[in-house]
Amino acid sequence: MWDYSFAIPSILILAILLINYFMLQRLPIRVNKNFVSLLLIETVVITSDIFSSWACENYQDLPKFVVVSSNMFYFIFFILRAYAFFVFTCSILELDPTENQFRTFLCRLPMIITEVVTLSSPFTKAVFFIGSTGYQRGSLYNIIVLNFAIYLFFSIHATVTFKSRLKAKRDFFGILFYLLILIVGLIFRIMFPRYLLMDTFCVMTIISINLLFMNPEYFIERRTRLFNSEGLRIILQDTTRQKYNTIFAFVIRHYQEAVEIYGAKQMDVGIRLIGSYLRRILPKEKLFYYRSGRFVIMTKSSVDVSSVIKKIEERFKSPWLSDNVELYLEARFVEVSPDYEMYDSDIVINTLVNALNKANNSTDKSHILVGRDMFDAIQNNTAIKRALEKAIENNKIEVFLQPIMDAQTNTLVGAESLCRIRDDKGEIISPNKFIPIAESNGRINQLGEQVFEKTCKFISENDMSALGLEWINVNLSAAQFMKKDLASDFSNLIEKYNLRPSDIHLEITEAVIVDDDITNNQIQSLRQKGFLFSLDDYGTGYSNISRLKHSPFSNVKIDMSLVWDYCDNPNLLLPMLIKAFKKTGYSLTAEGIETKEIEETMKSIGFDYLQGMYYSPPIPMDEFIKKYTKSS
Incomplete structure (x- = not known):
C-alpha cells in the first residue's frame, strides 16, 4: 500500500501556484518559461504518481497494459523532472544552452540514457515489471535515483562555477537552499519508498523558488x-x-x-x-x-x-x-x-x-x-570607459613624451607628459575620446595622479642632463586643480623620488583660472612647495594679460590655432602679444610646429620654445630615451 496523504495536498498547492502564475503579469523570458514548465511537469508527476500507485494496488482488477503504461508514464516524467530542475537552475544563472550545443547534449545524456532504460522495462524488466504479485522493482531501478542525483550534482557544480553571474549573494544561497530541499527529498524517497514524500519535497522546492526568484513585482x-x-x-x-x-x-x-x-x-x-x-x-x-x-x-x-x-x-x-x-x-x-x-x-x-x-x-x-551607427558609437564609448577603468585600476596608464625645443639652439630642452591608454587589442585610444569621459565620471584625478607619479619615476631613473632635459611639463585638469590636498600630494611624490619641484612644470589651461581666488590659493600653495607653472593653450579661452599678471606663471604656451592663423595671414597681433608677454616676464612656447616654415616664422617673431609634430609626435618613454640619448 502507498500513502497518498502527502501527495494530494501537494497537487492542490501546485494548482494554486499555477493559477497565481498566470494571473500576474510576467516577462516572456527563459527563466519564467522554465518555471512554468517545471510547474506543469511536477503536476504531471504527482498526478501520474497517484494514479500509477492506485493502479499497482489494483493490478488484479485492471488490464496489465493500464498498470504498465501508467507506471511508464510516471517514470518518464519523474526522470524529466530532475532535468527540469537543472535547466531552471541554469536559467537563474543566465546560462544559454545554445552557446555550446555539445555541452548541452552532454548534460542531457544522463536523462536520455535513463529514459531509454526505463522505456525498455516492458521487455527487459530493467526498472520495473508487473509480476504475479503485482508491481516489482527491476534490477536497474536505482538508475532513476542516480539520474536525479546526477542532476543535483550538475546544478550544484553550475551554481558554484557560475556564481559570479548572479546579481546578489542571496541568489547564490537561495539556489543552494532549494537544492538542499531536493537532496533531503531524495534521501527520504530512498529510505521511505512507500510514502509519496518526494513529491512533497519537490513542491516545497517550487514554493521556495517562487518566493526567492519568481516575484514579478521585482520587474x-x-x-x-x-x-x-x-x-x-x-x-x-x-x-x-x-x-x-x-x-x-x-x-x-x-x-x-x-x-x-x-x-x-x-x-x-x-x-x-x-x-x-x-x-x-x-x-x-x-x-x-x-x-x-x-x-x-x-x-x-x-x-x-x-x-x-x-x-x-x-x-x-x-x-x-x-x-x-x-x-x-x-x-x-x-x-x-x-x-x-x-x-x-x-x-x-x-x-x-x-x-x-x-x-x-x-x-x-x-x-x-x-540605427547601427548610433549603436556602434555607444558601444565604442562603452569600450573606452571599460579600457579607462581597467587602465586606472591596474595602474596601466601610459605616459608618452613630446619634446619641447629651444628656439635659439634648436636642441631639446624640455618635454610634455601626455597620458595614453590602450584598448583590448593593444591599440592606442585617442585622448580626445577618453579625457572627456574621465572628466565626466570623476576618474580624471586618478588619471592625473598616475601621470604625475610616472613622470617623477622617469626623471628619477634617467639622466636628465644626458637627454638634454631641464624640465618636464605635466598637465593639470580643472577637477584635479580643485583638490585641497593637491600641493601636499605632489610634494610627497617629489620627496619619494628625491626630485626638485622645479624638475616638473605644471600646465593648466585658461578654463582652470576662472575662479581667481581658488586658482591663486592653489597656485600659491604649489609655488610654496617649489613648483613652476605654465599656462597651456593660450588663445582658446578668455584670459588677458592683465588677468595673467595676478597669476604667477613662468611660461605661456600659445595655442596652435593662433600659430597657424598667423602663418596663413601674418599681422601685428601675435608679435605684439609676444612682446607684451615678454615685458611682463613670461617665456613663450609656440604649439603646433608642423613644418620647417612654421618653425622659422615662430623663431623670427621671438618665441623661446617650440613644440609640435615637426620635431616628434608624443612617443613612449623608452623610445624617447633611445631617440634623444643617441642624438645627445
Whole structure:
C-alpha cells in the first residue's frame, strides 16, 4: 500500500501556484518559461504518481497494459523532472544552452540514457515489471535515483562555477537552499519508498523558488504597472523573446520642467494615466516605463508601428485628465532598427536613452531612428570607459613624451607628459575620446595622479642632463586643480623620488583660472612647495594679460590655432602679444610646429620654445630615451 496523504495536498498547492502564475503579469523570458514548465511537469508527476500507485494496488482488477503504461508514464516524467530542475537552475544563472550545443547534449545524456532504460522495462524488466504479485522493482531501478542525483550534482557544480553571474549573494544561497530541499527529498524517497514524500519535497522546492526568484513585482513599475528598467534589461538579454523584435519609445518632453510646473503628485497621476492608455491600446505587447518620463514598447513584427505612433501622438494633443488633474504634455518618439539584436542589452538601453535625451532636447518633431551607427558609437564609448577603468585600476596608464625645443639652439630642452591608454587589442585610444569621459565620471584625478607619479619615476631613473632635459611639463585638469590636498600630494611624490619641484612644470589651461581666488590659493600653495607653472593653450579661452599678471606663471604656451592663423595671414597681433608677454616676464612656447616654415616664422617673431609634430609626435618613454640619448 502507498500513502497518498502527502501527495494530494501537494497537487492542490501546485494548482494554486499555477493559477497565481498566470494571473500576474510576467516577462516572456527563459527563466519564467522554465518555471512554468517545471510547474506543469511536477503536476504531471504527482498526478501520474497517484494514479500509477492506485493502479499497482489494483493490478488484479485492471488490464496489465493500464498498470504498465501508467507506471511508464510516471517514470518518464519523474526522470524529466530532475532535468527540469537543472535547466531552471541554469536559467537563474543566465546560462544559454545554445552557446555550446555539445555541452548541452552532454548534460542531457544522463536523462536520455535513463529514459531509454526505463522505456525498455516492458521487455527487459530493467526498472520495473508487473509480476504475479503485482508491481516489482527491476534490477536497474536505482538508475532513476542516480539520474536525479546526477542532476543535483550538475546544478550544484553550475551554481558554484557560475556564481559570479548572479546579481546578489542571496541568489547564490537561495539556489543552494532549494537544492538542499531536493537532496533531503531524495534521501527520504530512498529510505521511505512507500510514502509519496518526494513529491512533497519537490513542491516545497517550487514554493521556495517562487518566493526567492519568481516575484514579478521585482520587474513592475509601481505607478504605471508597466515593466520597469530592470525588466527591459532582462528581456533584452533573453534570447527566447524572438516574437517581440520591434522597439519604439517616447519621452515626455521636458519632463523635469513638467514636474516643477504640475508637481510630483500630479505627474505621478499623469504617468499612471499614460501607462493605462498604453495597456488599453497595446494589450498584447510588452510595455516598459524607464524613469523620467520615458516609455519603451516592444511589439511583434506584425504590429504597424507607424500607425501606433500616430495614435499616441494624437492622444497627446489632448490633456490627460483625472480627478483634480489636467496635464498638457508633449511627446517625442524614437524608433529602433532591427539591428539592435546584434548588440548587448546594456548597449541597446544606453543607446535608447541617449536617443530619447536627444529627442527631448530637439525642437524638431520628427522621429529619431536609432540605427547601427548610433549603436556602434555607444558601444565604442562603452569600450573606452571599460579600457579607462581597467587602465586606472591596474595602474596601466601610459605616459608618452613630446619634446619641447629651444628656439635659439634648436636642441631639446624640455618635454610634455601626455597620458595614453590602450584598448583590448593593444591599440592606442585617442585622448580626445577618453579625457572627456574621465572628466565626466570623476576618474580624471586618478588619471592625473598616475601621470604625475610616472613622470617623477622617469626623471628619477634617467639622466636628465644626458637627454638634454631641464624640465618636464605635466598637465593639470580643472577637477584635479580643485583638490585641497593637491600641493601636499605632489610634494610627497617629489620627496619619494628625491626630485626638485622645479624638475616638473605644471600646465593648466585658461578654463582652470576662472575662479581667481581658488586658482591663486592653489597656485600659491604649489609655488610654496617649489613648483613652476605654465599656462597651456593660450588663445582658446578668455584670459588677458592683465588677468595673467595676478597669476604667477613662468611660461605661456600659445595655442596652435593662433600659430597657424598667423602663418596663413601674418599681422601685428601675435608679435605684439609676444612682446607684451615678454615685458611682463613670461617665456613663450609656440604649439603646433608642423613644418620647417612654421618653425622659422615662430623663431623670427621671438618665441623661446617650440613644440609640435615637426620635431616628434608624443612617443613612449623608452623610445624617447633611445631617440634623444643617441642624438645627445
